[in-house]
Amino acid sequence: MEISENNFIKGIRKFSRKSNSVIRGIGDDGAVAELGAGQYVFVQDAMAEHVHFEFSFMDPYYVGKKALYSNISDVLAMGAQPVFYLVTVGIPAGISSGQMERMYRGMNRVAREFGVTLLGGDTVATAKDLFIDISVTGKLAGARYFGRDKARRGDLIAVTGKLGEAALGLKVLKEGGDATGMKNCVRRFLSPAPPYGLWKEIVKDDITDVMMDVSDGLILDLSRMMDESRKQARIHWEKVPMPRPLRQRGLEELAFGGGEDYQLLFTFPREKLPVVAAMIDKGRAVTIIGEVVSGRGVRVYRHGSEVTSPPGGYDHFGGRL
Ligand SMILES: [Mg+2]
Numbered sequence: 167m168e169i170s171e172n173n174f175i176k177g178i179r180k181f182s183r184k185s186n187s188v189i190r191g192i193g194d195d196g197a198v199a200e201l202g203a204g205q206y207v208f209v210q211d212a213m214a215e216h217v218h219f220e221f222s223f224m225d226p227y228y229v230g231k232k233a234l235y236s237n238i239s240d241v242l243a244m245g246a247q248p249v250f251y252l253v254t255v256g257i258p259a260g261i262s263s264g265q266m267e268r269m270y271r272g273m274n275r276v277a278r279e280f281g282v283t284l285l286g287g288d289t290v291a292t293a294k295d296l297f298i299d300i301s302v303t304g305k306l307a308g309a310r311y312f313g314r315d316k317a318r319r320g321d322l323i324a325v326t327g328k329l330g331e332a333a334l335g336l337k338v339l340k341e342g343g344d345a346t347g348m349k350n351c352v353r354r355f356l357s358p359a360p361p362y363g364l365w366k367e368i369v370k371d372d373i374t375d376v377m378m379d380v381s382d383g384l385i386l387d388l389s390r391m392m393d394e395s396r397k398q399a400r401i402h403w404e405k406v407p408m409p410r411p412l413r414q415r416g417l418e419e420l421a422f423g424g425g426e427d428y429q430l431l432f433t434f435p436r437e438k439l440p441v442v443a444a445m446i447d448k449g450r451a452v453t454i455i456g457e458v459v460s461g462r463g464v465r466v467y468r469h470g471s472e473v474t475s476p477p478g479g480y481d482h483f484g485g486r487l
Pocket of ligand 1: 194239240243378380
């Protein structure tokens with residue numbers, strides 16, 4: 167396709183009819199709707215062979231795990247507890263029942279971790295490539311959903327875990343070579359468990375209602391958040407958490423543009439700083455990387471001066487933003 171994912175999504179928003187029970191529609195990690203007395207989150211995320219993975223370096227077990235993790239990550243990012251999931255798989259000739267069994271085993275492993283239940287789905291035959299498409303429903307954990315559209319001027323920007331791990335892991339899997347010290351990165355690519363414990367703390371301490379997951383790269387995802395919030399993000403290169411091998415190999419840009427880390431990106435008001443600082447003091451993997459100001463877009467500062475062309479994110483259709 168010749169247009170960017172951002173522009174494509176803007177174009178299909180017109181098909182989403184306004185309804186009083188839709189609290190948040192297209193434009194976030196998931197949609198929020200009211201059903202009876204409660205509010206629920208609906209997300210859907212697919213993975214395709216030769217686009218997101220190759221069986222040459224990814225066992226079907228991990229394909230299943232990762233597909234469900236990425237969906238659960240979106241549900242958590244909306245501030246909801248995942249509850250049910252549905253799966254559709256496209257199966258080409260040449261895939262064995264044993265491989266399919268392993269894929270569902272991977273999903274089941276993740277389902278048990280988060281207490282989500284498989285409701286059903288569909289299987290279809292495909293001409294060539296395998297795809298897996300999952301939909302997860304979650305129940306709002308607090309009174310409000312976590313949105314990309316709520317960042318306020320003066321908020322601080324934080325991220326969980328380290329960025330660029332999955333991109334480096336993928337590089338190792340694709341290119342081979344010396345993988346010493348990079349087990350964590352490979353694991354992050356194959357099995358990107360969302361930071362569930364941290365998420366629960368963030369919910370319990372009522373730190374924020376502005377969150378998204380980092381799936382397409384920090385700069386691209388943060389720019390989407392700023393777009394929705396109509397604000398500008400200023401982040402500091404030195405503060406962005408990244409695994410040591412990234413610095414050692416001169417691949418720091420992967421922390422800004424590499425996707426699929428499935429860490430959580432959130433902003434919070436300054437009055438919550440003592441709570442976040444206490445989490446950091448306890449050794450929790452949370453890092454404050456910048457602040458929200460008036461304006462648009464994302465600006466990156468390195469040693470105090472602005473980086474003129476910061477490394478971008480991954481766009482699914484390869485278009486320019
Ligand atoms: Mg997302």
